[in-house]
């Protein structure tokens with residue numbers, strides 16, 4: 001949460017100090033891969049003096065961080081007070097109850113209770129329903145011969161699926177989306193922005209009230225979905241508290257929206273930049289699942305995550321001291337030539353593609369199966385229904401989020417005359 005001096009950032013990363021803070025430069029945010037390459041080759045386990053954190057970029061080291069370092073990284077209310085940020089305490093109090101920020105045994109307990117509520121079998125059942133939603137969204141715009149991928153498809157699909165998955169009224173989806181965007185802005189950014197703090201606080205308070213009300217309502221009128229499943233999940237007589245149900249409904253709601261929106265947007269942009277790969281997909285639709293994995297690797301929606309060193313530990317020849325912060329940059333690891341051949345090439349048929357876009361080990365993404373189904377259905381429909389896909393001329397604007405990589409808009413054109421389903 002340090003605040004680097006934005007004005008001091010050089011336009012080029014070439015001769016300037018090595019730091020992840022260059023991501024604050026819109027040019028670097030638009031294409032962070034040369035910076036990641038520089039970090040990986042010049043100093044793969046790098047002490048970032050500006051951010052006061054270790055930055056880890058090689059595949060093998062990112063695996064180690066995600067496997068062995070502590071996820072308990074939210075500041076305690078006392079620590080926030082010492083940093084002059086005591087007004088942020090309600091956010092910290094919520095986050096310490098979310099599985100994303102826990103170590104075993106608390107994490108193991110929470111995750112196993114939550115897994116009962118959200119099984120791969122339930123996701124498989126959802127596939128045909130997700131296909132219907134995608135087709136409905138495309139029906140609404142197909143005659144036009146143009147659409148904004150973000151506004152018309154990548155935002156509404158996860159918003160609808162998330163409301164249905166949680167078991168809350170579909171009409172609440174715009175509100176859930178707005179809260180999720182606020183929370184994601186905080187999760188994805190490492191600079192503290194005092195102007196945004198009041199909005200974050202209000203979002204956290206409002207979401208908490210919303211999920212508490214939902215729980216009370218569902219005690220009398222159960223609704224199929226994650227909230228009710230979390231309320232009733234039980235392992236050896238152990239149940240989640242109301243606070244835990246609220247905190248983990250929120251992390252699932254946020255986790256399921258921004259990332260999936262970004263996967264769809266980043267994936268379409270990558271296809272438009274690689275017409276040869278689109279042709280391969282048109283000729284062989286069975287490549288869609290592997291194309292989605294390649295999109296996740298090539299333009300990872302969640303670019304990095306944080307951990308703490310639980311004790312003094314050596315990594316890549318550097319000594320990381322107990323309590324120091326570490327950023328594991330999955331997006332850099334996913335372009336590591338020591339792990340992936342020709343890593344800057346987008347190859348929809350890539351094999352041996354064990355990317356880290358969903359993380360690794362205990363915190364491996366809880367919703368990966370759902371995100372994969374959503375993306376496979378979207379890209380299958382795009383390839384079948386939108387021939388002659390091309391970018392409309394307009395500047396690409398990346399979200400002002402350093403960790404959750406995605407576009408604000410992506411206007412495209414296609415041949416409306418071939419628009420029948």
Ligand code: HEM
Pocket residue numbers: 066099100101111251252253255256257259260263300301302305306356357358359360362363364365366367368370371
């Ligand atoms: C393309 C879409 C997605 C991407 C790229 C993504 C990425 C990730 C990553 C990298 C992590 C691990 C973070 C860490 O280790 O610090 C994670 C965890 C998580 N994700 Fe996702 N996610 C996606 C979709 C979803 C969906 C659809 C849901 C909800 C249904 C979801 C819910 C979660 C939750 C609850 C965790 C925490 C798991 C834990 O701590 O045990 N994610 N996700």
